[in-house]
Amino acid sequence: MCGRFALGIPRRQLEEHFAAEVPEVPPRINVAPSQPVLAIRLEHGRRVGRLLRWGLIPYWAKDEKIGWKTINARAESAAAMPAFRDSLRRRRCLVPADGFYEWDKSRKPREPHLFSLADASPMALAGLWDRWRPLDGGEAVESCTILTCPANALVARHHDRMPVILPPSAWAAWLDPATAPGALPALLKTCPAGQMAERLADIRINSPDFEPGAPG
DNA sequence: CCAGACGTTGTT
DNA sequence: GTCTGG
């Protein structure tokens, strides 16, 4: 699954890598659910990075609590889920990351591992977003979720699910709302069967800077 | 019809 | 908003 990840890529490198306009974001080694995450989406045909709350709140929600249970969406079922299907059809995004964490729970204390690409290039996690307007007329909240798929062999040593990682060749079609829904499953299957999965590196974290309870 | 859910992961 | 269960 994907419940924590890292993002410390400098702005200009993100802009170059994703061909997008990206806001300045402080480097984070421990991005947690409910916090703002950088998501790249298409606005008027241009790729733009926005800070969206992690945990998708569907536009029809009565309150925002559902966002605690929607930090991930299963790629296999999202198209059929009331909370995700509209976003899957029309509101897809990329979530840049240095890598994502999985925990080794056989250790005391639990030990985090960072999974990043072997060549250290930025990862593009497949995401969905939505815009929710509070019933009391308060300000709209934009939020997002990260799709998951079955873990590849490397990640499976720790967990049976992992985030969908999209290769650069899939980004344009993923972001384009005009992409036919029928084409999406093929894009999502990029991970774990595709080449990116082969390039995942498993790095054990021993840094004293990493404190799960104190999101950086 | 109305009421209530709408989600994922992990663990047992 | 839309579907399921009662």
Add this chain to the structure above:
DNA sequence: CCAGACGTTGTT
């Protein structure tokens, strides 16, 4: 995901 809390009364 992890960390941290884990309560009551009364009123709307």
Add this chain to the structure above:
DNA sequence: GTCTGG
């Protein structure tokens, strides 16, 4: 154990 907050 289970829920909430970050």
